[in-house]
Each structure stands twice: as C-alpha cells, then as structure tokens.
Amino acid sequence: MHELTKKFGDFIAVDHITFQVKKGEIFGFLGANGAGKTTAMKMMCGLLRPSSGIATIAGYDLKTQSKQIKKRIGYMSQKFSLYNDLSVTENMQLYGTIYGVKPAALQVRIRESLKDLGMEKYADKLVGAIPLGWKQKLAFATALLHKPDIVFLDEPTSGVDPIVRREFWDRIYKTASTGVTIFVTTHYMDEAEYCERICIMSNGKVMMIGTPTQIKTDIGVDSIEAVFSKFVKR
Amino acid sequence: MxxxxxxxxxxxxxxxxxxxxxxxxxxxxxxxxxxxxxxxDYEIKHVNIAFIDHDRSSTTQAIIQEYLSSPYFIGHGILASNDQAQEMMLHDKIDFVIEFPVDFEKNLMNRQKTGLAITANAINSVKAGIGTAYVQEVIANYMDELASAMPPEQNRQAQIFASNVFWFNEQMxxxxxxxxxxxxxxxxxxxxxxxxxxxxxxxxxxxxxxxxxxxxxxxxxxxxxxxxxxxxxxxxxxxxxxxxxxxxxxxxxxxxxxxxxxxxxxxxxxxxxxxxxxxxxxxxxxxxxxxxxxxxxxxxxxxxxxxxxxxxxxxxxxxxxxxxxxxxxxxxxxxxxxxxxxxxxxxxxxxxxxxxxxxxxxxxxxxxxxx
Known part of the structure; x- marks a missing residue:
C-alpha cells in the first residue's frame, strides 16, 4: 500500500496512506467515525477506485488486476449484507457459486462450516429470522467459503454483545492460524489489543503503525484507549 | 452459467x-x-334530459317520446321556463335541455327552416360531447322516419344519410x-x-x-x-x-x-x-x-x-x-x-x-x- 488516496470532490477521505501487511497477520485499523477506515478498506476491496497511489493485494495490482484480487479476498461489510429473505444455506450456496466453488466441494464446505459454527439448526432458517450475533458469524463464514487469502472485516462486532464478540475474535484467531490475513477495522479499543499490529487513522491520515505494546510504549501510556484519545484530541 | x-x-x-x-x-x-x-368507460349512460316546449304539438310530443323511450336518457319532465332549466342545470340535476320554438311543427310541415335549441351542461366535457351526439342522433332518426312517411313529391330535398360504421370495434x-x-x-x-x-x-x-x-x-x-x-x-x-x-x-x-x-x-x-x-x-x-x-x-x-x-x-x-x-x-x-x-x-x-x-x-x- 503506497500513498493510497481517495478524494470525494474537495474532501480527502483517505490521505496518502502507506503501510504493509504480512501474510497471516491480524491487522487492525483504528479510528473514530469518519477517519477514513471504511473508505480505505473499500478501495482495497475494489468497491471504490483510488484517486491516486498504488497498492498490491495478494500479489496483484489494485488498479489493473482487480478481478484477480476479488477472487482472492473475502469481505464482510459494516452493515449486515447477506440476503435476509434467503435461508442460511441458500446464502452460502449463492456466494459459494458466485466465487466459483464447485458444487460438490461447496456442499461439503457449507456442511463443515455450519457444523463448526454450531449453526446446523439454523441451516434452513431465513437469515432475517436469526439473532444478530449468529448473522455476524454467518457473514464471516460466508466470506471464507472460497478460501480467500485475505479477509476484510469492517467493524464486524459492532452491535453484538460482549460474549459474541469474544467468540468472534476466537474465530478470527482460528482463521488467521490457517494462514489467512485478517484486515479488521474497529472502534472498540479492547479489540485493538487483540490485533497483532494496528494502524491508527485520523482525518484520513495514518497517525501510527505498530504492535499495540510498541505504540503504548512510544506514547508512554498504558492503554490503547489513552493513545486514541490523545490523537482524537489533537 | x-x-x-x-x-x-x-x-x-x-x-x-x-x-x-x-x-x-x-x-x-x-x-x-x-x-x-x-x-x-367512455360510454355515457343515464343522460339526464329535460324539455321546454313552446309549441306543444304532436310532433314535439313524439320527439320527446323518442327520448324517453331510449335507454340512454332519463327524462326530467317538461319545464316551464329557461330560468327553471338553468336552475336545474346549476344543481347538476340535468345534463341537457331541449327547447322547441313556437310553430316548430308548422314550420316543419311547410318545409320552412326550423330549429331547436340543445343546451348542454359542459362541466363534464366528455359527457357533454358524447351526449350531444346521442341527442342529435335521436332527432336525426325522427327526421328520417318523418321523411320516409311523406309522399315522394313533398320529399323534395335529397336526404343525406350519415351512417356510422366503426371498423374493428363494431359495437364501439x-x-x-x-x-x-x-x-x-x-x-x-x-x-x-x-x-x-x-x-x-x-x-x-x-x-x-x-x-x-x-x-x-x-x-x-x-x-x-x-x-x-x-x-x-x-x-x-x-x-x-x-x-x-x-x-x-x-x-x-x-x-x-x-x-x-x-x-x-x-x-x-x-x-x-x-x-x-x-x-x-x-x-x-x-x-x-x-x-x-x-x-x-x-x-x-x-x-x-x-x-x-x-x-x-x-x-x-x-x-x-x-x-x-x-x-x-x-x-x-x-x-x-x-x-x-x-x-x-x-x-x-x-x-x-x-x-x-x-x-x-x-x-x-x-x-x-x-x-
């Protein structure tokens, strides 16, 4: 990621951001609302075209090879965006098929993934009828069906209760341990501590990058929350 | 696929x-x-009609009878004056008034020019337009009957038959x-x-x-x-x-x-x-x-x-x-x-x-x- 920028008219949402993420890393994007986290993520997923700058994702160039990138990434948006009027299985079938997973393999993966989530009882339920915590886990599992190299999670735990959040992070760790790179945005400070490295954004700019411990030491405070409030106050 | x-x-x-x-x-x-x-539906039924008859002859009676026997018209009687007609039209009780002048029958029989006044309530212009056509058609029908009943030598003027055939939608x-x-x-x-x-x-x-x-x-x-x-x-x-x-x-x-x-x-x-x-x-x-x-x-x-x-x-x-x-x-x-x-x-x-x-x-x- 080098000098990536997104302008909406005169407004610079993402201002020349530069960083690198290692394979299999859990990389956290931190920032207040409107800091540019989601915009940056949408550019990386190919939903928005960068105004300038270059980026290489999963070994492909963002500008010229977005089709290849799309095949190699998974994305879970801030707003729950699976189809509420399709059942759990139908949603997974739809997305698995769009990603080109072969029918036989897809069937096995759906079964395994539902078993893993403990969601077998919901398999034929309409997604709209299941609790939010389950929806989030389902969205995550669906984003992983095609075995992507990188998963982008945009505030995956907003609005769910602490227990589900904890479970969700267990799942993130488990996924990362299989070599999948996790790129996650959040505004929960405690979640930042779970990341291997974090990037703090404010007004579209990268303020700091490093491991949570490193950043705390550099600033001389004992929590990410303190780090964060320092930046936001500036 | x-x-x-x-x-x-x-x-x-x-x-x-x-x-x-x-x-x-x-x-x-x-x-x-x-x-x-x-x-x-553009078809107009229940056209409310009233008459002012200054002639009071058998011809005017016959024409009025033509209207009353038609399924399209609802008769509202013979009115005494124009004022009364206007009053009724104002209250939307009638859509048409037909006024026969004095000596209507006499002039008709003598082949002199005669006329009758048709007044339409044009608030609903579609009803007024189509209604007028109906009103005229009844008169025209009566005139045809009259003409064919007369001896040929009296029937000096050539009759013009306007006949409508609606193609492709025959019953209109x-x-x-x-x-x-x-x-x-x-x-x-x-x-x-x-x-x-x-x-x-x-x-x-x-x-x-x-x-x-x-x-x-x-x-x-x-x-x-x-x-x-x-x-x-x-x-x-x-x-x-x-x-x-x-x-x-x-x-x-x-x-x-x-x-x-x-x-x-x-x-x-x-x-x-x-x-x-x-x-x-x-x-x-x-x-x-x-x-x-x-x-x-x-x-x-x-x-x-x-x-x-x-x-x-x-x-x-x-x-x-x-x-x-x-x-x-x-x-x-x-x-x-x-x-x-x-x-x-x-x-x-x-x-x-x-x-x-x-x-x-x-x-x-x-x-x-x-x-």
Missing amino acids: RVILMLIKKEFLQVMRNPLLRSILIIAPLVQFLLFPFTA NYKNLIVPGILVILVTLIGAYVTALNIVREKELGTIEQINVTPIKRWQFIVGKMIPFLILGMMEFIVGLILMKLVFGITVQGSVSLLLGITAIYLLAMLGLGFFISSVSENQLQAMFIVFFLFIVFVLLSGLFTPTEGMPDWAIKLNYLNPLSFYMDVIKSIVLKGGTLQDVKTQIIALSCMAVIIDTAAILSYQESSK
Missing part, C-alpha cells in the same frame, strides 16, 4: 418470499382487469380499447417499476455491495436480474391475455406467438429502463418518482386515454421516442385487427432499437455506479 442459474433461483426465491411484491404481481393484474375496464365497445391498454400498463409496470425498485432496494440494504466485491462479471449480474423479471413479465402478460378472454371475451385476432415475441422485446426495453433508473437513484423513493413521472408521460402521449390525432404536431413527433406508444400500436393491431408481421414491422424495428439503446445505457450506467 451456473452463476446465472443461481442468480435466477435467488431472484425467484426472493420474489416468492416478498409479500408485497407477491401481491403486486398477483393482485395488480386482477384488480386492473376486473375494475379498470368498468370505470374507464370501449372495453376493446381499454383492455389491451391495461395489458400495456401491466407489462410496463412489471418491466420498469418492479425492476428499478428491486435493484434500488439491494442498494439500500447494502446487499449489492456484497455482490460487488465478488468476482462476478457485470453481464452476469445484469442477465441474472433481467431473466427473472423477463419471465415474470411474460407470465403477467399471459395471465392478462387469459383474463382478457375469460372476463371480456376478447381474443387475440392475430398471431399469439408474434405478440409474445414483441412483448419480450418491449419488456427488455422496460427492464433496461428500470435498470437505468436504479443506477441513477439513491433510494426507492427517488426511483418511484422517476418511474411514475416517465410512466405518466408515456401513457398520456401513447394515446391510451386520448387519441394521438388530436395532439399538437410536436407531441406526435415526441411519440417517436415513446416505446409505450409503439407497443400500444402493436397490441391494438395484433389483438384487435389481427395484424401480421408485415403490419407491425416498423414498430418491431423501433422497439428493438430502443431496447438496444436503453439496455446499453443501463449497462454503462451500472458500470459507472459500481466504481
């Missing part, structure tokens, strides 16, 4: 599970067919005109309205974003949306044809397969329009306004409710851009007149060109909005 089939399956599952859409698709054609033709039954019009409205609504709302809804819910991060190809997405709505539109059209036969006994005079083929072309244009509108709208409300606006313009220009011949030149020219107008021509031609491929060739070419242009615009606009 698997992707397309999956998308079609998804769309059908969603339509079947969406109670609002389901009822629109099922109830709309029923209501339109069962209600609309009876309300949008307005249902024949309105019902095919409803078919057009039905297909247009399914095509443009339902498609636009469907896609904008995905935009609002954010589900389209989830689709956009997948490696799905643009044409796959568009075809995956168009095929299901094309099928639904065709199904609605066929249901419409069946209702048209069952309820009104109107059968397609021409080739049904030709009609279906042209309907498919028209639907493709309308689906493209819906697609295009969904690209330029942010939410369902905006999409609804745009569709509604275009729909009204298309319908008014098309000549469904008013004949195009009476429109100013620029409006007639504007109709060359109106797909609904061409499709209406096709429906009228094939359904009512038994038109063949040769008869609707121009319309097919026009509709095909429009479909290509609109669909291209739709694809390009989707390309723009997805980045």
Whole structure:
C-alpha cells in the first residue's frame, strides 16, 4: 500500500496512506467515525477506485488486476449484507457459486462450516429470522467459503454483545492460524489489543503503525484507549 | 452459467418470499382487469334530459317520446321556463335541455327552416360531447322516419344519410380499447417499476455491495436480474391475455406467438429502463418518482386515454421516442385487427432499437455506479 488516496470532490477521505501487511497477520485499523477506515478498506476491496497511489493485494495490482484480487479476498461489510429473505444455506450456496466453488466441494464446505459454527439448526432458517450475533458469524463464514487469502472485516462486532464478540475474535484467531490475513477495522479499543499490529487513522491520515505494546510504549501510556484519545484530541 | 442459474433461483426465491411484491404481481393484474375496464368507460349512460316546449304539438310530443323511450336518457319532465332549466342545470340535476320554438311543427310541415335549441351542461366535457351526439342522433332518426312517411313529391330535398360504421370495434365497445391498454400498463409496470425498485432496494440494504466485491462479471449480474423479471413479465402478460378472454371475451385476432415475441422485446426495453433508473437513484423513493413521472408521460402521449390525432404536431413527433406508444400500436393491431408481421414491422424495428439503446445505457450506467 503506497500513498493510497481517495478524494470525494474537495474532501480527502483517505490521505496518502502507506503501510504493509504480512501474510497471516491480524491487522487492525483504528479510528473514530469518519477517519477514513471504511473508505480505505473499500478501495482495497475494489468497491471504490483510488484517486491516486498504488497498492498490491495478494500479489496483484489494485488498479489493473482487480478481478484477480476479488477472487482472492473475502469481505464482510459494516452493515449486515447477506440476503435476509434467503435461508442460511441458500446464502452460502449463492456466494459459494458466485466465487466459483464447485458444487460438490461447496456442499461439503457449507456442511463443515455450519457444523463448526454450531449453526446446523439454523441451516434452513431465513437469515432475517436469526439473532444478530449468529448473522455476524454467518457473514464471516460466508466470506471464507472460497478460501480467500485475505479477509476484510469492517467493524464486524459492532452491535453484538460482549460474549459474541469474544467468540468472534476466537474465530478470527482460528482463521488467521490457517494462514489467512485478517484486515479488521474497529472502534472498540479492547479489540485493538487483540490485533497483532494496528494502524491508527485520523482525518484520513495514518497517525501510527505498530504492535499495540510498541505504540503504548512510544506514547508512554498504558492503554490503547489513552493513545486514541490523545490523537482524537489533537 | 451456473452463476446465472443461481442468480435466477435467488431472484425467484426472493420474489416468492416478498409479500408485497407477491401481491403486486398477483393482485395488480386482477384488480386492473376486473375494475379498470368498468370505470374507464367512455360510454355515457343515464343522460339526464329535460324539455321546454313552446309549441306543444304532436310532433314535439313524439320527439320527446323518442327520448324517453331510449335507454340512454332519463327524462326530467317538461319545464316551464329557461330560468327553471338553468336552475336545474346549476344543481347538476340535468345534463341537457331541449327547447322547441313556437310553430316548430308548422314550420316543419311547410318545409320552412326550423330549429331547436340543445343546451348542454359542459362541466363534464366528455359527457357533454358524447351526449350531444346521442341527442342529435335521436332527432336525426325522427327526421328520417318523418321523411320516409311523406309522399315522394313533398320529399323534395335529397336526404343525406350519415351512417356510422366503426371498423374493428363494431359495437364501439370501449372495453376493446381499454383492455389491451391495461395489458400495456401491466407489462410496463412489471418491466420498469418492479425492476428499478428491486435493484434500488439491494442498494439500500447494502446487499449489492456484497455482490460487488465478488468476482462476478457485470453481464452476469445484469442477465441474472433481467431473466427473472423477463419471465415474470411474460407470465403477467399471459395471465392478462387469459383474463382478457375469460372476463371480456376478447381474443387475440392475430398471431399469439408474434405478440409474445414483441412483448419480450418491449419488456427488455422496460427492464433496461428500470435498470437505468436504479443506477441513477439513491433510494426507492427517488426511483418511484422517476418511474411514475416517465410512466405518466408515456401513457398520456401513447394515446391510451386520448387519441394521438388530436395532439399538437410536436407531441406526435415526441411519440417517436415513446416505446409505450409503439407497443400500444402493436397490441391494438395484433389483438384487435389481427395484424401480421408485415403490419407491425416498423414498430418491431423501433422497439428493438430502443431496447438496444436503453439496455446499453443501463449497462454503462451500472458500470459507472459500481466504481
């Protein structure tokens, strides 16, 4: 990621951001609302075209090879965006098929993934009828069906209760341990501590990058929350 | 191919599970067919009529009797004065007043010029216009009878017979005109309205974003949306044809397969329009306004409710851009007149060109909005 920028008219949402993420890393994007986290993520997923700058994702160039990138990434948006009027299985079938997973393999993966989530009882339920915590886990599992190299999670735990959040992070760790790179945005400070490295954004700019411990030491405070409030106050 | 089939399956599952859409698709054609033709009827019945008779002769009595025996008129008696007539008309009690002058009968018999005054309440101009025609027809009929009863030497003036034969719609039954019009409205609504709302809804819910991060190809997405709505539109059209036969006994005079083929072309244009509108709208409300606006313009220009011949030149020219107008021509031609491929060739070419242009615009606009 080098000098990536997104302008909406005169407004610079993402201002020349530069960083690198290692394979299999859990990389956290931190920032207040409107800091540019989601915009940056949408550019990386190919939903928005960068105004300038270059980026290489999963070994492909963002500008010229977005089709290849799309095949190699998974994305879970801030707003729950699976189809509420399709059942759990139908949603997974739809997305698995769009990603080109072969029918036989897809069937096995759906079964395994539902078993893993403990969601077998919901398999034929309409997604709209299941609790939010389950929806989030389902969205995550669906984003992983095609075995992507990188998963982008945009505030995956907003609005769910602490227990589900904890479970969700267990799942993130488990996924990362299989070599999948996790790129996650959040505004929960405690979640930042779970990341291997974090990037703090404010007004579209990268303020700091490093491991949570490193950043705390550099600033001389004992929590990410303190780090964060320092930046936001500036 | 698997992707397309999956998308079609998804769309059908969603339509079947969406109670609002389901009822629109099922109830709309029923209501339109069962209600609309009876309300949008140009035929005038129950014309309220009153008379002022200054002559009080057997001729005027006979003419009045003609009116009262007609099923179209309701008599409100013989009035004493013009003032009374005006009063009744003001209160909408009567639609027409017929005033016979003094010596009406005498002048008539002596072959002198005579006249009678017909006053119409023109607040409802359609009723006034058509009513006037009825009123005159009754008089004309009476004059004919009178003339043929007279000895030939007295019948000096040549009689002019104005006889009306309405071709293709012999009973001048307005249902024949309105019902095919409803078919057009039905297909247009399914095509443009339902498609636009469907896609904008995905935009609002954010589900389209989830689709956009997948490696799905643009044409796959568009075809995956168009095929299901094309099928639904065709199904609605066929249901419409069946209702048209069952309820009104109107059968397609021409080739049904030709009609279906042209309907498919028209639907493709309308689906493209819906697609295009969904690209330029942010939410369902905006999409609804745009569709509604275009729909009204298309319908008014098309000549469904008013004949195009009476429109100013620029409006007639504007109709060359109106797909609904061409499709209406096709429906009228094939359904009512038994038109063949040769008869609707121009319309097919026009509709095909429009479909290509609109669909291209739709694809390009989707390309723009997805980045």
